[in-house]
Amino acid sequence: MSDKPKLAMYWSASCGGCEISVLNIHEHILTVDEVFDVAFFPCIADFKVHHVESYPDGYIDVCLWNGAVRNSEGEHMAHLLRQKSKFMVAYGSCAYEGCIPALSNLTSKEATFNTVYFDNPSIDNPNKVLPTESVQVTEGELTLPTFWNTVKSLDQVIDVDYYLPGCPPEPPQIWAVLQVIVGALLEGKPLPPKGSLVGHSGVAVCEECPLEKSEKTITKFFRPYEIVPEPGVCLLEQGIVCNGPATVGGCGALCPQVGMGCRGCYGPLPGVEDQGGKMLSAIASVIGAGEAGMDEHEIERQIEAVVDTIVDPAGTFYRFSMAHSLLERAKVNGKGE
Amino acid sequence: MKKYALFPGCSLEKMAASYYRSSVETTKKFGVELQELEDWNCCGATTYSYIDELLANTLVARNLALAEKEGLDFVAPCSACYKNAYFTNKYIKEDPDLWEHINYALEQDDLQFHGSIEVYHIIDIFAKEIGPEEIKAKVTNPLNGLKVAPYYGCQIVRPRKNGEEFENPQFFEEIIDAMGAEPVDFAERLRCCGASLIMTNRQAALEMVRVLLNNALNSGADVIATACPLCQVNLECYQTAVNEEFGTDFKMPVLYFTQIMGLALGLPRKQLGIGSELVSAAPIFSQVMVKEGK
Amino acid sequence: MSENFEPVIVGFLCNWCSYRAADLAGTARLKYAPNMRPIRVMCSGRVDPQFVLKALRNGADGVMIAGCHPGECHYVSGNIKALRRFVLLKKMLRQLGVEEERVQLVWASASEGIILAEKVDKMTAEVRALGPLNWNKTVLGGNGHPVVKAEPVAEEV
Amino acid sequence: MNEEKVGVYVCHCGTNIAKVVDVVDVATWAGEQPNVEVAREYKFMCSSLGQELIEQDIKEKGLTRVVVASCSPHMHEKTFRGACERAGLNPFLFEMANIREHDSWITDDKVAATQKAKSLTNAAIARVVHHQPLEPIPVEINPNTLIVGGGIAGITAALELADAGNHVYLVEREPSIGGHMAQLDKTFPTLDCSACILTPKMVDVGQHANITLLTWSEVEELDGYLGNFTATVRKKARYVNEEVCTGCGICIEKCPAKVLDEVFEVGMGTRKVIYRPFPQAVPKYPVIDKENCIYFLRGKCKACELFCPTEPNSIDFTQKDEILKLQVGNIILATGYDLFDVKRIPQYGYGRLKNVFTSLEFERMVNASGPTDGKIVLRDGKTPPASVAIVHCVGSRDENYHKYCSKICCMYSLKFAHLVHERIPDAEVYNCYIDMRTPGKGYEEFYHRLLEEGTNFIRGKVAEITDAPRIPAEEGKLVVQVEDTLIGRQRRVPVDMVILSPAMEAKPDSKEVSQLFKMGCDFDGFFTERHPKLDPVATMTEGIYIAGACQGPKDVPESVVQGAAAAARVAGLINRGTVMMEPVRANIDQDKCSGCRICNNMCPYNAIVFHEDRHVSEVITALCQGCGTCVAACPSGIITGAHFTNDQVFSEIEGILWDVRPEKVLA
């Protein structure tokens, strides 16, 4: 191989959209190809783990890790790639904060398996077969990785240098970040401090969102299918839960612009510890119920009536950030595990 | 048809059989069925509490649990039984330890108290569940001109503390009014008749009866309506004793309000148990034209 | 559950009412459970749900938010905002498996030292009955991660 | 890690803390905590020696932060901030841990108390390193004052301020000032005539150049803060032009419509539809009661207009309510009280037994200008009673109604007894009381006078009043049934007249009023003072004061004292011109505000404005009171609540949970 900087990208617990997003940076992909040597990128080239194992420590310059860590294999690969890479980038929401896979932190491994292997209407599993971690066959022992109860973000397993939010990250942001890295690698330009969240606007999505905003008083919430939003008006004001206010921008407010409330994939604003908690606070604050002067119980009853229309608060406010939230997971059956 | 578990209590078995019958007959007219609680036990009147409050509560809880088993709300025509049931129901729910203890005892009788039913006095059924409007609509024989003294006594209003109800209740008056009769201004209507003292302090009890009879008479009543067998016996059966003691000459009929209601509904006297009085109620029949049904 | 488990409850007390109610309870030498550790905020409306989550995450067995009665807020209606947030937070905490008794909102005006003391006693007993929460150990199995505070990079697009 | 040097001082408070908390242990332990430069314990930190200890350490050890673990910050925060300031440290770099009120005083468990003391101290240490130096905010005081309620308390306050040269707006709901005192006949204990002492003061108010009197008016809205309030006042239409009316009263004479006067005469007398509540009313202009006016009801009459002698005519049926905006710096509330509705105690028979009266009815009855020209008579209007029972504590000292003692009723009940003796010398008077409460200058002496006058005092709370006789002597009488507890017998006292002395209670709208003025009222509805002993006229809201019976049961002398005291407090502020306010304020980082507008309707003081052009929100510092509601709401986390920042509170949480927190989060 040449002495060009080495690039790796690994796909852990995730949908793979992040891989595609890298390829989706249009003509810039040519620059990437020009600048880097690919050292490991199972999605586009046939590398095996033993290739990586054979590299000296720190051989890979930049490793883009996509996906949450959900089982023992992910953990192993994370440690391995950390050892072999100079810069470890948590690429995309799954790696950064757990994303959709981490929603299973709201329940237990058993319940997840139940859904996946038994209860799902498309499943036909009369013998109730579950994957077994170790099976003896004539050829010897076959193993599967251990499936964890809790989904973790990458930084809960290894040390991470940079975070790039988004599900997936948006091309201009990816390109901007790559430029910074390339500048550093090739021209010795300064890098942002270790642990930085990169590739976002630093201000909430609402700033990029062109919809008209006014003071908010919400008396009923709607699920997306229950309402046709009035064009041009802030969705939240119409009772459509939009996480835009609590989500760092950089995406260009793509969702709200097409009538779909921001789901929150870019994660919280820098300085905010818990995206769900903050969004919850914001939404609850503008509930239009319970005016001063009413009877205490009446106030509570009215508020409850409005809150009832938010069907799944945990899933709504932590859709992308469950693993990285303050509580990280739910307590199930009186305990965590 | 709305159904209730009727708790007759010891006195309704015989001493106040007329109250039992008239209650069943009159409620029936309004589509209400009173079904006697199967295998009930004495609720202890007030006497149990003298000895052991926990036991008293347990006895009552057994009856409540029986009614719960049937899925029926509990109705007692006797004010003392009602008071016991009402408060036991309340106390147990307020006190988890008591609840646990009582259920531990009830286990022996294959019963459990869940606290899922309401407790009513029979007069609540008329005053609140049926209501004066409906009574008025069903009255076929309005008791025009009959002056009735509504005697509340103690325990249907006390020791509950809901607003003015315990010092200035009106529901009895409203029922009498609905029957077409005239409720008189009976100032002493909330005063205790002394029933529980008749055995233990006769002198006091008789004076208490005198005060009530005197006030009823002064207020121009033709008859006293009661809603409790103990009050009825006390006010009626001891009139002779009062007359002897105080040199008075009371001949005040004392009927259960259900009996008077029965008359207004046109039920035959017999069905209402009229005739077993010790002070004849005959004068009131001659006074109001009573059209009896069959 | 250890025999003599004593819960740790973090209390967020409004400066104007419940903090003063706690002062009053002390001045009146009322004896109540020492388990609630108060943090003063200017208004129950200042209580960010993150505070509650943070306290639970950091080992509290319960969190009490205390403010003035509705209609008596020193800042007019901060407590109503607190109530709105609390109702929604409670719903979410239910999903997260946190028992209802562990996070409570109570009203105690400056003169209600007795009420505050009673509420603390009651809540302490309730949480004691539930046992320890110790989120990091029991729920996360000791694998809790340090919370990362990220700094944004200057935007270049 | 932070470079700050923290000094920690653990106070014994004599034995108040040290008896329960092992203060030495706490101090030693604190000394080992990160950032702590020095930790000491001392007997009395608030003493001058204690404060010097802090000052010395700041100077000698270069402390940059100070923590005192002692009593409530409401007690001594100011003291210790002062010590820091004197030593050249910004006072906001100080934090207090309350290990007395919240710890040593609430438990006897020494181990738990010491542990809690460590938690609270550690929380303060963790927090204080994140503190930032802050500067108090100066606020200018508008010299005008608004006084709400024109009873004796409000009148006194208005005159005090106005005489000192300050402008006052006095807003009164009724057509005349005077309040309850104007309804009274004589006032205890000296028995001077109420009108004689009140009228001159009312006239002063009416004529004072510095007082704008707004009767028949109510405050509808209040904005702003100490020094700069804006009150919106509705001046209801009087239908009489105050500019031209001379108050001659001819219209009143000629008006053909009479109605029951339920306000001033409490239903004992009548008044015309165009009326003055009472002859000495201030202002003198009458007012038309629109609800009952024949012209307004049927479009005909106008007798008042016809006979009005002024030119132009003073009657103006087209008058509309006026809305005024008043700019004031301070507000005094003197909205007074109401009497308990005696019908809530049915066994006393009011409303059913016609010769049962309330105290205020009796006051009107004995008043020479009242409906019976001062004659004490039964409801029939002619028969003087031969016996009168006066029932104390009606609705007071009773957990079923009001637990408190109304304080004034014993005294006025004695006054009534005296008035009956005076007007009907042969009458028997019975005062049924639980305890005779007559503390006050000359009050007990008054009681003794009544004992000598031959009043029958029965110590016992009346059980019931009935008209049902049990013996012939009771026939045709009201029977008061009561235990005479001093002899231990139940008594039935037959009388002709009963006077009930009802509890003094808060105005029915006191809750709304307290909300309108953004201050507190207690469970009973009386306005809450800042401190029950040391600050009884201030409220928790800066710039709002209270005086008179709206704060709690009170007689005239006490109402006057409070009115004057409130005025003095306000005058002090006006004199200072500017006051310094706590810099606990919110601030929006406008570079990071997304303009989502979540915070826009959070602020009760409308301190948050949205800039449409730049799409960002901003806090107007002068309006912000620092509640932090918007801080908690902002989903971007970019509103900073000074002195209560997220960093500070998060660190405090971590610190307070020092003994249970997961090690990793410690960092």
Next chain:
Amino acid sequence: MSAKPTFSHEISNLMYKSHGNPTKSCIQCGTCAGTCPVAEYMDQTPRRLIGMINANLKEEVLASNTYWFCASCYHCTVRCPSQIDIAGVMYAVKRYSIWNKSYSEDLVGPAFSEAFVKIIARSGRSYEPILAPTYMFSMEPKEFVQEAFNATKMMLKGRIPVLPTRIKHIKNFQEMIRRIIPIGGES
């Protein structure tokens, strides 16, 4: 705290919390005694009895007839401004005296109560003819004649049962009672 509880504490302890405030909160206002329809016949008015309890005058309280003469009308209870359940206190003292067998000899109340309880423990229901003799022996001859006269009249009108009724699973019922207290077992 091993100090012996005072009499007033003992009485308070005999009442469930739902029964209002402890006697200690009495302000001696006399509403109870002013209300009580039996006050005239009591040797101490209800207020004084409460006062005596608070003063721990145990002997005097137990010797009083007040609590036996209380008709349980609850009128005092609903009126008490300190929300003391006076009628409940009367019951508590009754219980105390029965357990300690310390009521005065000439009272009918205790004997009547015990007789009543025994019958119920035996049959689950009460039965007036058996009950009558247990209390009548204590009456004046004139009263006895009247009582017998009344009873006969009622019997004639069919208002007194000839035989006692009893409940079905009396064994279970008695077991149930034993779980609460051991009384009733021996009869």
